[in-house]
Amino acid sequence: MMANLFDVDHAREGEPLEVVVGDFLQWKRSDLVADYPAAEYSAEYVARITGGGSNEIKLPGTGTLEYYLFTVSSNDSADFAPGYYHWQLEITQTSTGNRVVVDYGDFNALPDLDDNQADPRIHAEVMIAKIETILAGKADSDVSNYSIAGRSLTKLSFAELMDARDRYKRELVQHENKENAKRGRKTAATIKVRF
Numbered sequence: 424m425m426a427n428l429f430d431v432d433h434a435r436e437g438e439p440l441e442v443v444v445g446d447f448l449q450w451k452r453s454d455l456v457a458d459y460p461a462a463e464y465s466a467e468y469v470a471r472i473t474g475g476g477s478n479e480i481k482l483p484g485t486g487t488l489e490y491y492l493f494t495v496s497s498n499d500s501a502d503f504a505p506g507y508y509h510w511q512l513e514i515t516q517t518s519t520g521n522r523v524v525v526d527y528g529d530f531n532a533l534p535d536l537d538d539n540q541a542d543p544r545i546h547a548e549v550m551i552a553k554i555e556t557i558l559a560g561k562a563d564s565d566v567s568n569y570s571i572a573g574r575s576l577t578k579l580s581f582a583e584l585m586d587a588r589d590r591y592k593r594e595l596v597q598h599e600n601k602e603n604a605k606r607g608r609k610t611a612a613t614i615k616v617r618f
Contacts, residue, residue, distance in 0.1 A: 434492060438468075438510070438528060444503045445535040448495040452484070452512075455525070459514045461486020468493060470510035470530075478504070505534040505541070547594040554588040 426433035434449045442448055455466060468482040480503065484491035512526040534541035542549070558581075579587070600610040 431492065439530055441531045441533055442500060442503070443533050443535055444505055445497055445501040445537065447497045448493075448500060450493055451490040452493070453490040455491050455514070456486065456489060459525075461488070461491065463517055465515045465517060466491045466493075467513050467515070468510050469513060470508045472504055472532075473507040473509065480508070480510075500532075501535070503532045505532050507531050545595070545598055547591040547598065550591045551588060551595065554584055554591070558584055558588070 428449075429447065431449065434451045436451050436453060438450055439448060452466065459466065464486070466484040466486065468480075468484075470480040470482070472478065482493055482495055484493045486492075507529060508531070509529045510527060511524045513522050514525050515522045534543055536543060544552075603610045
């Protein structure tokens with residue numbers, strides 16, 4: 424049975440591994456208050472999408488005697504770009520302003536399918552489609568490199584494209600196996616035995 428995810432009493436312990444852009448989020452960290460009481464310290468997550476960029480996400484927590492609660496409104500998470508993020512949890516000593524990083528991790532921000540521009544495919548699926556378009560002859564295959572105004576572009580060979588496609592297909596199978604295992608479904612690694 425699923426609990427009401429809007430209710431603070433049902434807030435999960437620990438950070439989410441996946442979030443949907445535009446969703447309301449909340450979680451607790453009970454393990455921090457013994458060493459960093461909310462009366463003397465503050466806690467804040469800082470996250471940045473893989474590949475860097477200037478968009479830094481700051482998620483301050485609200486401290487109680489029992490836990491720090493972190494809440495992200497739907498409006499705030501709607502500003503997350505879909506992708507893979509790295510975060511660090513910072514504790515700041517209120518009296519001095521000194522800060523320490525006490526934990527770090529990552530999460531995946533999934534596209535909101537309510538957004539008409541959302542592409543739910545993972546990177547491997549996008550790359551497979553692009554490579555197969557080239558292999559199907561959509562690109563001019565008789566020209567292997569171009570040179571215009573001193574700039575040059577060299578296309579990948581057929582063998583390089585096949586290698587790249589195969590690598591992305593393996594990545595896609597790994598992703599599908601992981602998702603199937605998470606949902607209790609059979610995976611490519613499922614061993615069937617008959618007696």
